[in-house]
Amino acid sequence: MAAVDVSYRIEGQGPALYLVHGIGARKTTWDKLIAGLRDQFTCVSYDLRGHGESPVPPTPYRLDDLVDDLEALRQKLGHEKIHLAGHSLGGMIGPAYARAYPDHTLSVGLLSTAAGRSDDDRAKLKAVGAAMEQNGIAETLGTFVTRWFTDTFIQAHPDLVEARLQQVKDTPAEVFLSVFWIYATTEMAPWLHEIKCPCLVLTGELDGGCNPRLNQFINGELPDSRLVILEGLKHALMIEASDQVLPQLREFLLEQS
Numbered sequence: 001m002a003a004v005d006v007s008y009r010i011e012g013q014g015p016a017l018y019l020v021h022g023i024g025a026r027k028t029t030w031d032k033l034i035a036g037l038r039d040q041f042t043c044v045s046y047d048l049r050g051h052g053e054s055p056v057p058p059t060p061y062r063l064d065d066l067v068d069d070l071e072a073l074r075q076k077l078g079h080e081k082i083h084l085a086g087h088s089l090g091g092m093i094g095p096a097y098a099r100a101y102p103d104h105t106l107s108v109g110l111l112s113t114a115a116g117r118s119d120d121d122r123a124k125l126k127a128v129g130a131a132m133e134q135n136g137i138a139e140t141l142g143t144f145v146t147r148w149f150t151d152t153f154i155q156a157h158p159d160l161v162e163a164r165l166q167q168v169k170d171t172p173a174e175v176f177l178s179v180f181w182i183y184a185t186t187e188m189a190p191w192l193h194e195i196k197c198p199c200l201v202l203t204g205e206l207d208g209g210c211n212p213r214l215n216q217f218i219n220g221e222l223p224d225s226r227l228v229i230l231e232g233l234k235h236a237l238m239i240e241a242s243d244q245v246l247p248q249l250r251e252f253l254l255e256q257s
Contacts, residue, residue, distance in 0.1 A: 001065050003072035007053035008046035012038025015106065015257050016079035018070065019045040022088030022112075023179045024168040026052040029087065032242035037250060040257070041083070046073060048089075050175030059178040063186055066093045066179075067100055074104060083253055085109030085200075087238060088210065089183040096188075098195050107256040109200040109249055112235050114210045115188035116217030125184040125209070132180065137173055141165055147208050148236040160239055192221035199225040200252040202245065204233030226252065 011034050021029040027045035034043045047054040049069055083106045086094035091113025098105040132140045199222045203215045212229050219227035228248050237245050
């Protein structure tokens, strides 16, 4: 499948930093982080194929397709070497890109992602995917809310929770399912050791699907990495706790620059 000409935004100055969102999200995921990074970095955020303002090619999509889209964007914008940071599925696209294009990758931030899943982990994901296929995505949204956000945040910021759910509802169902299955079936364990650039591995202490155990595994497999576990947080770190993610990512990136 040919690469897609994705919708993107550029803000700031300095080394290029490409920001890759997760399933059913948008480039706006990164707004608060960009506000704290654009003084030092040229921040490129974009909508994955099928999401937001990007074209919607026929599904199914593969991880390699999402990597191809990222490389097409890099070529279009003319950045020779780039930093990458991805959340969730984006945290798989980033290292997959670094593996395919090591000469163009300066560093990778793997935020709230997963590798080294157990049989039980995989079975749970398969059950979620099967439920969405059988009952519809809307019927499954309640389980996502409690996986993504802490109870305190859900109560304090119902508007932000609803805005995230609306992104999912606005994503074509076949697209959401296709990228969900990429996330659910991708296993980075066999090739993480090939990623030679510096990496930041960061997740929330209470993130069920991308938990500290899996991130400790990722950190152990990567040749050059740093592990950060943010206490008391779940999966939607950029929405609930961008103020805690920003200093970690900024310090890491400035060290690589």
